[in-house]
Amino acid sequence: MNLYLNGRFMPLEEGRVSVEDRGFQFGDGVYEVVRVYRGKPFRLEPHLRRLEQSCRGIEMGLPEPLERIAGVCRRLVEGHTEAQIYLQVTRGVAPRLHTFPKDAPPTFLAYSRPVTPPAPDRVYRLKVVMDDRWGRCHLKVICLLPNLLAKQKASEAGCDEGLFVRDDGFVTEGASSNAFFVRGGVLWTHPSGPRILNGVTRETVLEVAAACGVAVRQEALRLPDALAADEAFVTGTLAEIAPVVAIDGRPVGTGTPGPVTLGIQSAFRDLTRRECP
Ligand SMILES: Cc1ncc(COP(=O)(O)O)c(C=O)c1O
Numbered sequence: 001m002n003l004y005l006n007g008r009f010m011p012l013e014e015g016r017v018s019v020e021d022r023g024f025q026f027g028d029g030v031y032e033v034v035r036v037y038r039g040k041p042f043r044l045e046p047h048l049r050r051l052e053q054s055c056r057g058i059e060m061g062l063p064e065p066l067e068r069i070a071g072v073c074r075r076l077v078e079g080h081t082e083a084q085i086y087l088q089v090t091r092g093v094a095p096r097l098h099t100f101p102k103d104a105p106p107t108f109l110a111y112s113r114p115v116t117p118p119a120p121d122r123v124y125r126l127k128v129v130m131d132d133r134w135g136r137c138h139l140k141v142i143c144l145l146p147n148l149l150a151k152q153k154a155s156e157a158g159c160d161e162g163l164f165v166r167d168d169g170f171v172t173e174g175a176s177s178n179a180f181f182v183r184g185g186v187l188w189t190h191p192s193g194p195r196i197l198n199g200v201t202r203e204t205v206l207e208v209a210a211a212c213g214v215a216v217r218q219e220a221l222r223l224p225d226a227l228a229a230d231e232a233f234v235t236g237t238l239a240e241i242a243p244v245v246a247i248d249g250r251p252v253g254t255g256t257p258g259p260v261t262l263g264i265q266s267a268f269r270d271l272t273r274r275e276c277p
Pocket residue numbers: 033147173174175176177178196197198199200201202235236237238
């Protein structure tokens with residue numbers, strides 16, 4: 001029973017949603033992805049707080065109280081060790097009209113799937129892509145077309161991730177990750193706000209950096225400064241801390257993961273072991 005759909009647990013293959021669901025027709029919904037280490041969801045509370053913020057941001061109520069959703073998540077991962085939980089809330093099923101339906105209950109689903117943890121020596125190559133997303137990137141909405149197009153462009157260029165750069169020349173984040181750069185021992189990342197999705201992993205890295213004594217500047221960098229960084233890495237719930245070795249075919253620093261990146265990566269793994277023993 002790894003799917004919870006509108007109040008019922010069932011096998012994932014048995015889940016059915018109407019063709020008139022607003023998530024399907026309009027992308028009118030929000031989502032979360034939570035990582036499960038050793039059977040325990042990591043940082044579940046911040047993920048659920050962000051789900052609530054995303055719902056509020058698109059003027060939609062939460063489908064169930066957060067404590068109940070947390071209970072659903074815990075039940076979905078019973079018997080799993082390394083897994084992810086995907087949660088999605090849409091504005092429900094209604095005849096196709098742009099304006100919000102008056103009485104449609106939201107469609108709420110959550111399911112778990114096993115994950116393969118990233119290999120310890122995995123590195124990323126990035127491709128620069130134009131950040132042509134909307135002005136509310138802090139909301140984790142299911143309309144991900146610009147992100148998909150960026151990721152596809154990166155993949156076609158033999159890269160692992162797209163690096164979004166705005167038309168004013170500032171680097172924002174990855175197509176499905178937050179971006180960090182190390183310059184002279186200081187860690188730089190775009191400030192939280194409407195131009196990026198404030199990652200739960202990003203926030204965790206800021207904590208880890210403080211604990212490791214690494215100075216942080218939450219300030220946007222222009223692309224040439226990012227390209228000249230000594231080290232770079234991107235972060236995400238499933239990607240964790242991925243060292244970046246090249247951007248648009250040019251090596252970052254020495255072209256191998258640097259000491260600050262490796263230190264943060266190792267401290268992050270220790271933290272997941274402490275919180276999910
Ligand atoms: C655009 C974007 N930025 C950042 C992230 C990283 O967020 P988190 O660390 O919460 O997974 C994601 C994750 O999906 C994302 O889609």
